[in-house]
Amino acid sequence: MRTQIGTAATRQPHAATGLYQGTTLVVPIAAVLLGGFSRAGTAESDDGTKRCILRLVWGFNLRSEIYNLRSRNRMMSKLNPTLRRALHCSVLAAAVTAFGGAGDPGTRFNQLGHQLMCICSCGQILLECNHVGCPDSDGMRNELMAAVTRGDSDSLVQQSFVQKYGPTVLAAPSTSGFDRTAWIMPFAALLVGFTIVVFIVRAWKNRPAPALADGIRPLRGPELDQFREQARKETEL
Amino acid sequence: MAHIGSFALLLALALSMYSFGGGVLALLFQNDPRSARLGETARRAGIAAFGAVLLAAFVLVISAFRDDFTIAYIFHHSNRDLPTAYKFAVLWSGQEGSLVFWALLLSGYGFVLRLRYKTDPRLFAYASVILAAVQVFFFALVNFAANPFGLLEGPMRADGSGLNPLLQYPEMVIHPPMLYLGYVGFTIPFAFALGALIMKYPGEKWIHITRRWTMVTWGFLTVGIFLGAHWAYAVLGWGGYWGWDPVENASLMPWLVGTAFLHSVMMQEKRGMLKVWNMWLVFLTFWLAILGTFLTRSGMIQSVHAFAQSSIGSWFAWLLAISFAVFLYFFIKNKEHLRSEHKLESLVSRESSFLFNNLLFLLLCFTVLWGTWFPKISELVQGNKVTVGAPFYNRVAIPVALLLLILTAIGPLLAWRKTSFESLKRNFMWPTVGAIVTMMFLMATPGSWGKPFGLRPWEDVSYFYSLMAIGLSVLVTLTVASEFYRGGRVISDKTGQGMFASMVQLTHRNTRRYGGYLVHFGVVVVVIGIAGAAFNQEKEQEMGYGDKLNIGSYTLVCRSYTNDDFPNYEAEWAVLDVFKNGKLIDTLTPERRFYKASRQTSTMPYIRSNMSEDLYLVYEGLNQDTGRPILKAHLNPLVMWIWLGVWIILGGTVLALVPNAPAPVRMPARTLVEHAAPVAGD
Numbered sequence: 001m002r003t004q005i006g007t008a009a010t011r012q013p014h015a016a017t018g019l020y021q022g023t024t025l026v027v028p029i030a031a032v033l034l035g036g037f038s039r040a041g042t043a044e045s046d047d048g049t050k051r052c053i054l055r056l057v058w059g060f061n062l063r064s065e066i067y068n069l070r071s072r073n074r075m076m077s078k079l080n081p082t083l084r085r086a087l088h089c090s091v092l093a094a095a096v097t098a099f100g101g102a103g104d105p106g107t108r109f110n111q112l113g114h115q116l117m118c119i120c121s122c123g124q125i126l127l128e129c130n131h132v133g134c135p136d137s138d139g140m141r142n143e144l145m146a147a148v149t150r151g152d153s154d155s156l157v158q159q160s161f162v163q164k165y166g167p168t169v170l171a172a173p174s175t176s177g178f179d180r181t182a183w184i185m186p187f188a189a190l191l192v193g194f195t196i197v198v199f200i201v202r203a204w205k206n207r208p209a210p211a212l213a214d215g216i217r218p219l220r221g222p223e224l225d226q227f228r229e230q231a232r233k234e235t236e237l
Numbered sequence: 238m239a240h241i242g243s244f245a246l247l248l249a250l251a252l253s254m255y256s257f258g259g260g261v262l263a264l265l266f267q268n269d270p271r272s273a274r275l276g277e278t279a280r281r282a283g284i285a286a287f288g289a290v291l292l293a294a295f296v297l298v299i300s301a302f303r304d305d306f307t308i309a310y311i312f313h314h315s316n317r318d319l320p321t322a323y324k325f326a327v328l329w330s331g332q333e334g335s336l337v338f339w340a341l342l343l344s345g346y347g348f349v350l351r352l353r354y355k356t357d358p359r360l361f362a363y364a365s366v367i368l369a370a371v372q373v374f375f376f377a378l379v380n381f382a383a384n385p386f387g388l389l390e391g392p393m394r395a396d397g398s399g400l401n402p403l404l405q406y407p408e409m410v411i412h413p414p415m416l417y418l419g420y421v422g423f424t425i426p427f428a429f430a431l432g433a434l435i436m437k438y439p440g441e442k443w444i445h446i447t448r449r450w451t452m453v454t455w456g457f458l459t460v461g462i463f464l465g466a467h468w469a470y471a472v473l474g475w476g477g478y479w480g481w482d483p484v485e486n487a488s489l490m491p492w493l494v495g496t497a498f499l500h501s502v503m504m505q506e507k508r509g510m511l512k513v514w515n516m517w518l519v520f521l522t523f524w525l526a527i528l529g530t531f532l533t534r535s536g537m538i539q540s541v542h543a544f545a546q547s548s549i550g551s552w553f554a555w556l557l558a559i560s561f562a563v564f565l566y567f568f569i570k571n572k573e574h575l576r577s578e579h580k581l582e583s584l585v586s587r588e589s590s591f592l593f594n595n596l597l598f599l600l601l602c603f604t605v606l607w608g609t610w611f612p613k614i615s616e617l618v619q620g621n622k623v624t625v626g627a628p629f630y631n632r633v634a635i636p637v638a639l640l641l642l643i644l645t646a647i648g649p650l651l652a653w654r655k656t657s658f659e660s661l662k663r664n665f666m667w668p669t670v671g672a673i674v675t676m677m678f679l680m681a682t683p684g685s686w687g688k689p690f691g692l693r694p695w696e697d698v699s700y701f702y703s704l705m706a707i708g709l710s711v712l713v714t715l716t717v718a719s720e721f722y723r724g725g726r727v728i729s730d731k732t733g734q735g736m737f738a739s740m741v742q743l744t745h746r747n748t749r750r751y752g753g754y755l756v757h758f759g760v761v762v763v764v765i766g767i768a769g770a771a772f773n774q775e776k777e778q779e780m781g782y783g784d785k786l787n788i789g790s791y792t793l794v795c796r797s798y799t800n801d802d803f804p805n806y807e808a809e810w811a812v813l814d815v816f817k818n819g820k821l822i823d824t825l826t827p828e829r830r831f832y833k834a835s836r837q838t839s840t841m842p843y844i845r846s847n848m849s850e851d852l853y854l855v856y857e858g859l860n861q862d863t864g865r866p867i868l869k870a871h872l873n874p875l876v877m878w879i880w881l882g883v884w885i886i887l888g889g890t891v892l893a894l895v896p897n898a899p900a901p902v903r904m905p906a907r908t909l910v911e912h913a914a915p916v917a918g919d
Contacts, residue, residue: 117624123482128475130840130855171626178619182611186604186633193596201589
């Protein structure tokens with residue numbers, strides 16, 4: 001029998017976009033931004049930022065960690081103190097909001113149900129499977145509800161589903177082993193692409209200008225700007 | 238009938254082979270006086286091939302209308318009671334027929350290209366030959382590997398198996414043709430690009446010709462993709478419009494690269510830069526269209542579009558390999574011809590914005606390609622498949638799409654060569670202020686106003702993305718509006734016309750530029766619609782007579798259930814009264830159908846749309862244990878904006894294709910006075 005579920009919960013947005021991990025995304029992003037600004041280019045930056053993120057994610061001593069970031073901050077120290085305080089407060093607010101209120105069973109059911117696939121070959125997310133007479137989705141939903149009601153952790157629920165139905169039951173690759181490359185590659189591509197674009201831009205900027213005939217001198221400075229402005233006006237329409 | 242169809246396909250193959258062979262010989266021996274006549278016969282053979290494949294397609298459709306179940310394809314994809322419109326759709330609803338349809342569209346494009354050869358006879362001769370080579374491939378495929386006129390073995394059948402129920406929806410009559418027009422159309426820019434590369438085409442005229450073809454094709458593909466999304470939304474009944482299925486991804490990849498090309502081509506036209514890059518983008522767009530077809534028809538990648546799986550994948554693999562090898566050979570041979578003419582003067586310029594625009598489009602394309610292939614790669618490396626679904630794509634693609642939105646706002650306002658800080662400040666200050674005020678307003682308003690008000694980005698990362706998307710959309714809209722306003726004001730000052738008339742005149746004078754802005758605005762409207770997905774709600778409930786279901790501000794009350802028998806299907810549906818804030822506003826009838834011929838069941842959701850939200854109801858059938866019907870309700874905010882945005886994009890694309898109005902002739906002041914004097918005297 002299909003469980004009757006009232007799912008119009010306050011954290012429903014997770015379901016729509018597949019972006020379920022507000023708890024683990026907002027804080028690291030903010031921490032990376034702050035940490036990256038504060039110690040860019042220093043030897044300690046990588047380890048320090050990583051440590052901060054871990055501590056922020058796991059909720060250890062948030063206030064002192066942010067205080068530490070601030071004390072070692074170079075760029076941040078140049079900011080207006082009010083702005084700086086506002087930034088730090090926003091990080092704290094994000095952390096507090098993110099860690100609070102993610103645990104009610106309805107929300108967790110909804111989140112986890114959108115991270116799992118129905119295995120009836122319909123190719124749909126478990127909670128979106130509308131396959132009429134689907135032989136699997138009802139049972140899987142009931143299992144999920146039971147696990148959530150028992151209070152099993154997210155990873156335990158996912159592991160039990162993987163053990164029972166195989167790795168294809170997860171809607172996205174995991175972040176361990178070879179599956180990690182699925183997540184890394186797009187960002188690696190961005191990095192490579194960005195490097196290539198920067199390289200191209202530099203190469204193009206350094207390209208020698210075409211030689212001019214005798215008696216013609218290249219225009220520079222205000223004179224050039226004046227002609228550009230004139231050309232823009234004349235060609236705009 | 239089947240024999241006529243088979244003969245027509247064979248004839249089309251022979252004609253396209255002649256068009257290719259004759260065309261190649263004519264180009265190889267251009268100094269021979271007979272080559273011109275040979276080239277002309279090759280061109281005409283290409284035109285005639287269109288007639289032959291048109292006949293084959295006509296025979297297939299007529300066979301569907303005549304219920305000729307001796308033809309296996311008709312037996313498997315049609316039945317006697319199938320409505321007339323869907324009998325047309327039989328042409329593209331199965332593997333073999335859809336390949337004939339592909340060949341028909343390709344030949345149709347070739348027909349137009351070969352008729353317009355006088356634009357540039359030599360370049361068109363090269364393009365015609367390359368097109369003929371692709372035609373040979375498709376005609377060989379439908380003749381020898383996927384012939385739609387194969388006869389059914391065994392006794393004559395009284396009725397067919399019927400069309401897949403999911404395809405029995407009005408949009409399926411126009412979605413595949415649009416999508417195929419897009420896919421197939423990318424062959425034309427490829428043919429021109431490769432032709433220009435082979436002949437070392439002097440100047441940039443080929444890129445002007447190619448750009449127009451690409452815009453037409455891009456327009457078709459855009460409409461095709463969104464029609465597919467709307468079909469998924471209106472028929473599949475899961476409440477969404479994009480599921481990142483491999484077939485959807487296959488259509489998105491060439492669209493992304495084609496969009497990148499439509500931007501970067503301006504660099505080549507205006508500044509003589511990115512010649513190599515554009516050449517590769519054109520090739521990649523064509524190649525990805527074929528790769529998508531290979532992915533979805535080879536059965537290599539699992540997809541819900543299982544009807545398209547078969548064993549013809551190896552044919553497409555060969556086409557991919559050969560086309561890549563040919564293109565690479567001529568690129569290496571003639572790459573010196575593609576040297577850039579100018580240098581980049583500043584990082585803050587239109588040129589560099591196009592570079593980053595291309596980087597992000599290509600990155601999105603790579604992400605989609607990588608996600609689509611990863612299950613296969615995982616199987617090869619670690620022996621087990623994994624699923625790469627919506628959570629993966631959403632997490633990776635949304636931030637990149639937001640960056641693209643920033644560039645959409647910035648790019649058009651940057652000047653070519655170099656942009657001064659003062660100019661940036663002047664152009665961006667008010668749009669930026671507008672965007673920030675909008676975002677703060679959305680954050681400050683109470684959630685009870687409905688979505689997207691009361692957006693608290695710190696509550697959830699999806700809210701954060703939604704807020705950014707809406708804020709950036711406002712930024713783009715204001716920059717586009719400021720461009721229209723500034724240009725209109727200049728004309729208004731010069732001519733004394735009203736502002737609206739000036740803006741219309743401005744648009745007529747540079748349709749491509751302002752059509753492009755309109756496309757950007759359409760994209761923004763689509764983005765706002767997509768941002769609404771962050772607030773989707775859903776609720777599922779068993780509902781007996783008089784039971785209530787509350788979702789958002791709606792209350793649904795079950796009035797009754799009923800059923801009926803139609804020639805093609807049996808239907809059962811629920812009758813639900815919809816109340817909003819206690820007032821009866823509508824009666825909805827979500828439906829479930831059982832198609833008799835195919836013996837398959839399908840749901841027909843009922844969607845009540847307005848600009849703020851869609852109430853989407855699915856009748857899921859009876860609970861086997863209790864005998865009570867199950868209903869699922871979705872409340873999807875802002876979905877209508879997506880479909881509205883597509884119309885704007887389409888309008889902008891059409892506008893950009895309209896030739897510019899001639900600029901007014903500037904007459905010296907004295908002449909004007911002379912002309913004006915007699916009138917004044919009258």
